[in-house]
Amino acid sequence: MADSDAAAWRWLSAEPNGVLAMLVALQPHDSVALDDEKTPAPSELPLAIRSVVLVMELALVSGGAFLLLLTSSVAGTLVRSLLHAVSDDEMVLEDAVVQTCEAVVFGWGLVSLMNWFFRRPKRDLVRRLSRFGLDGVKTCILSVLLHSIATIGIVFSQESSGDQVLVSWQNLQSAVRRPDGSLFTEELMQNLLFAPMKEELLFRGLNVLVTINRLRSIKCSAFISxxxxxxxxLVNFRRLGTRYSSSYLAFQLLWASLVGMFLALKFALSGSLIECFVLHTINNVFALSVSKTVFVVLTQPRICCTVFAALSVYAVAIFRQLQTSGRTTISAKQR
Structure with missing residues (x-):
């Protein structure tokens, strides 16, 4: 990674944090004082040791995130019970209120987990990870344009060939409105707001930072994330046959791997979770127009070309991110 790209992570502490901080805390105070001069900095530890520590830390933060997910679900249940106790009538947008409370609890909990792990104040973490500059605005506008061009191209290709309908306005309407014409408000808030927020905090904010902090490698952090x-x-496979077709789920996994890699690299280079959140939301908006129940026959030439073109967009974006990153290892001098 180039020196200018590593600037975003200079604030990662050179002092022991995470599992290493816990191990240091277990040592007798006198022993720690005697070993201060000969103890290597975390970034100077052998790669094998840092890799083992990273596995422990990823297991630790993943377990913490799972507990936070359960806690947020309990908080949502309590809020729903409170709403029912206040009023016997079913509240309008009750599910939206509950989802908002769950997202707040989960988000605040993850920021607190990051605060404990990296030993940084919450306010400082939020300030550093929420910056969103002109470059981020340009990237998001470009993403909207590319998704729009790809969607229009796929639609025109389908109409001219008479092949299977993969992307259509009808799919978008079905995802947005109920048969009676009302909006799927709760589902839209979940898919376009809360799910991207939670996933960016966990998979980009937490996983990428933990890996960069320990291995000083952008490629490794992006791959793990x-x-x-x-x-x-993979949890969506429980709805196989009822809500999703097998071809859609297979495509979703492949698409998720590319989107996940792109967003992880984007975060590692820009340091902005807000930018990743907006890009994630843009992707989910256009995904609403994709048919989830049609079984795709990839042997059809136009279908094959369409899928290949869609995947190539993110593949090229990933390649450009890797080019921008330069060398992949962050120098210990840049902490």
């Missing part, structure tokens, strides 16, 4: 992001989408 992408792998975890792809794995979480």
């Amino acid at each position: 992408s792998l975890a992001f792809t794995a979480i989408h």
Whole structure:
């Protein structure tokens, strides 16, 4: 990684944090004082040791995130019970209120976990990870344009060939409105607001930072984050045949791996979770127009070309991010 790109992570402490901080805290005070001069800095530890520590830390933060997910669910249940106690009538947007409370609890909990792990004040973490400059605005506008061009191209290709309908306005309408014409407010808030927020905090904010902090490698952090992001989408296979087709789920896994890799690299280079959140939301907006129940026959030439073109957009974006990153290892001098 180039020196200018590493500037975003200079604030990562050179002092022991995470599991290493816990191990240091277990040592007798006198022993720690005697070993201060000969103890290597965390970034100077052998790669094998840092890799073992990273596995422990990823297991630790993943377990913490799971507990936070359960805690937020309990908080949502309590809020729902409170709403029912206040009024016997069913509240309008009750699910939206509950989802908002769950997202707040989960988000605040993850920031607190990061605060404990990196030993940084919450306010400082939020300030550093929420910056969103002109470059971020340009990237998001470009993303909207590319998604729009790709969607329009796919629609025109389908109409001219008479092949299967993968992307359509009808799919978008079905995802946005109920049969009676009312909006799927709760589902839209979940898919376009809360899910991207939670996933960016966990898979980019926490996983990427933990890996960069320990290995000083952008490629490794992006790969681990992408792998975890792809794995979480395996839960959708429980709806195979009822809500999703097998071809859609297979495509979703492949797409998630590319999107996860791109967003992890983008975060590692820009340091902005807000930018990643907006890009994630843009991707989810255009995904609403994709048919989730149609079984795709990839042997059809136009279908094959369409899928390949869609995947190539993110593949090229990933390649450009890797080019921008330069060398992949962050120098210990830049902490």
